[in-house]
Amino acid sequence: MLAKGAAKKLTIYLNEDTQYHLSPLYEAILTFLRHKGVAGATVTRALSGFGAHRVVHTPKVEALAEHLPLKIEFVEAAEKIEELLPTLYDMVSDGLIEVQDTTIVKAARGDKPSPQPHRPHERKAGKAKLMRVFLGEDDRWNGEPLYDAIVKRLQMMDIAGATVYRGILGYGAKGHTHKQNLLHTHRDLPMMISVIDAEPKLAEAALAVEEMLADGLIVISDVDMVRLVRSGAAEPGDE
Amino acid sequence: MSEYRPAKLLRLHFTEQDRYRGKPLYEAIFDKCRELKIAGATVFRGIEGFGETAGIRRAHLLSRGLPVVVQIVDSEENIARLLPGIEEMMGNGLIAISDVQILRVQKGPPG
Numbered sequence: 001m002l003a004k005g006a007a008k009k010l011t012i013y014l015n016e017d018t019q020y021h022l023s024p025l026y027e028a029i030l031t032f033l034r035h036k037g038v039a040g041a042t043v044t045r046a047l048s049g050f051g052a053h054r055v056v057h058t059p060k061v062e063a064l065a066e067h068l069p070l071k072i073e074f075v076e077a078a079e080k081i082e083e084l085l086p087t088l089y090d091m092v093s094d095g096l097i098e099v100q101d102t103t104i105v106k107a108a109r110g111d112k113p114s115p116q117p118h119r120p121h122e123r124k125a126g127k128a129k130l131m132r133v134f135l136g137e138d139d140r141w142n143g144e145p146l147y148d149a150i151v152k153r154l155q156m157m158d159i160a161g162a163t164v165y166r167g168i169l170g171y172g173a174k175g176h177t178h179k180q181n182l183l184h185t186h187r188d189l190p191m192m193i194s195v196i197d198a199e200p201k202l203a204e205a206a207l208a209v210e211e212m213l214a215d216g217l218i219v220i221s222d223v224d225m226v227r228l229v230r231s232g233a234a235e236p237g238d239e
Numbered sequence: 240m241s242e243y244r245p246a247k248l249l250r251l252h253f254t255e256q257d258r259y260r261g262k263p264l265y266e267a268i269f270d271k272c273r274e275l276k277i278a279g280a281t282v283f284r285g286i287e288g289f290g291e292t293a294g295i296r297r298a299h300l301l302s303r304g305l306p307v308v309v310q311i312v313d314s315e316e317n318i319a320r321l322l323p324g325i326e327e328m329m330g331n332g333l334i335a336i337s338d339v340q341i342l343r344v345q346k347g348p349p350g
Contacts (some may be wrong), residue, residue, distance in 0.1 A: 003255040132248075134281060134312075165283055168271055171311075172279025190281045192310070196296040206342075210241060217279065219248060219312055 002039045002107040004158075008081040009102040012072040012088065013051065014095030026070050029091060033074060036084060037108070041074035051096070075102060106156075121228035128225035129202040131195045133209055134172055135216040138188040147191050150209055159205050160197040160227075167192065172217060196225060247318040249311040251325065253332035255284065256304035265307050267328055268292060268321035275321055278313040 012029065020028040026043050033041045048058035049069035057067050076084075081099060088097060139146035147164050172188030192202050195205055206218060257264035265282045272280040288306030311321070318336070325334070 017257065130309075132277065148348070167281040167283045169265065170281035171269075171273065172281065183268045192281060192283070205282050210342065210344055218243075218342040219246070219310060219339045220243065220341070221337050223247065 001079070001109060002075065002104050004104050004107065006194045007075050007102050007104045008078050009075045009136055009209065010081055010084075010088075010101050012095060013091060013098075014070055014072070014092060015051075015057070016068045016070050018063070018094050020093070025091065025093070025095075026072060029072055031090065032087065032091070036080075038074055038076055038084070044071045044073070045069075046071065051071065052094075067201055074102065086169070124227045124229055125190050126198070126225055128196055128223050130221050130223040131202055131206055131209070132219040132221075133195070133213065133214060133216060134170075134195040134219070135193070136188050137191050139191075139214065139216070141212055145175075145212075146212065147193055150193055153208055153212065154195060154205055157201075157204060157208065158235060159195060159201060161194045165192045165194070166190075177226060186231065196223065198225075202238070204230050241342055243342045244340045245315070246312055246339055247315050248337045248339045249309075249313075249318055249321070251311075251329065251332060252307040252335070253307055253329060254304045255307050257307075257330065257332070259328045263329065265277060265309055268309055268325060271324055271328065272311060273322065275317070275324070276304075277317055277321055280309060280311045283308045283310070312339065315342040 012023055013100070016024065016026070020193060030041060030043065046054060046057075046069040050056045051069065055067075056094040057069055059068065085099075087095075133150065135146055137145070137147070141149040151162050167190035172190070193209075195202065197205065205222065209218060253264060253269065255263065255265070259267040269280055270283060285306035285308065311318070313321070322334075
């Protein structure tokens with residue numbers, strides 16, 4: 001599976017009826033990419049287009065309908081692209097190859113975790129940091145609840161974990177008392193998000209929170225962390 | 240990195256049932272914090288717990304006496320100023336103090 005971060009995106013423009021050793025070129029390229037273990041590739045057929053031959057390819061004219069433009073796209077690590085390029089250069093006899101820099105934000109497979117045989121936990125102990133963020137339930141960030149937005153952001157950053165607590169009474173940053181009234185019509189109860197991770201990751205998280213928080217308090221303390229990891233499972237924070 | 244400054248985090252553990260002069264202890268402590276102008280205090284209610292003063296308490300519809308935690312953050316001096324009063328108010332329970340680094344975020348309205 002692809003790793004998050006910088007990567008390359010390769011695009012090949014070609015025609016549907018371009019041949020490569022008696023089979024369509026796009027099929028040959030796709031087979032080659034699969035054989036080389038590329039994470040994924042997509043072939044799209046265009047509605048219409050023109051290229052080096054200055055002929056407009058369009059399904060509206062029957063005679064030209066078998067000559068439609070295709071686009072093959074895939075994203076891979078830069079080294080992998082380097083490895084594949086010479087062969088692709090040779091294969092594409094008629095068309096265009098383009099490489100651009102891209103960033104992988106998420107590469108998820110969506111598999112259901114297969115039921116694992118019960119294995120003992122592995123115990124990992126070490127120093128870590130605990131961050132508590134105090135904010136109000138009514139605080140918003142671009143229209144959504146701030147606590148929700150913070151948790152989603154931290155999850156995207158692969159922070160080990162975060163928990164949101166709702167208090168029943170509180171005051172602080174804004175000076176006013178947060179308390180639920182009897183009719184439950186208005187509630188701006190105090191909220192706390194607690195986040196634990198190793199120091200460098202937590203510093204990143206603190207910066208992200210600081211940026212999103214308009215009015216609140218960030219409290220950081222040292223903790224001893226013991227993590228129980230089921231062996232074989234993917235681990236957050238291991239890079 | 241913004242400037243964090245050292246402070247103390249005070250956690251008080253007791254139950255919802257505990258009272259001080261007729262009102263819930265957590266409210267009394269809360270009022271005390273306001274009176275002494277402590278920077279902030281937040282009360283959390285647990286959903287289950289046990290401790291020195293009680294057996295296991297679970298959240299039922301009519302249950303009383305669930306665990307309550309009050310978290311207070313302020314400078315060392317202010318916490319020291321608050322502690323004697325709190326100790327006197329809390330009949331039994333647990334007080335935990337930790338060293339923390341804090342950052343107060345306060346941004347003006349955008350624009």
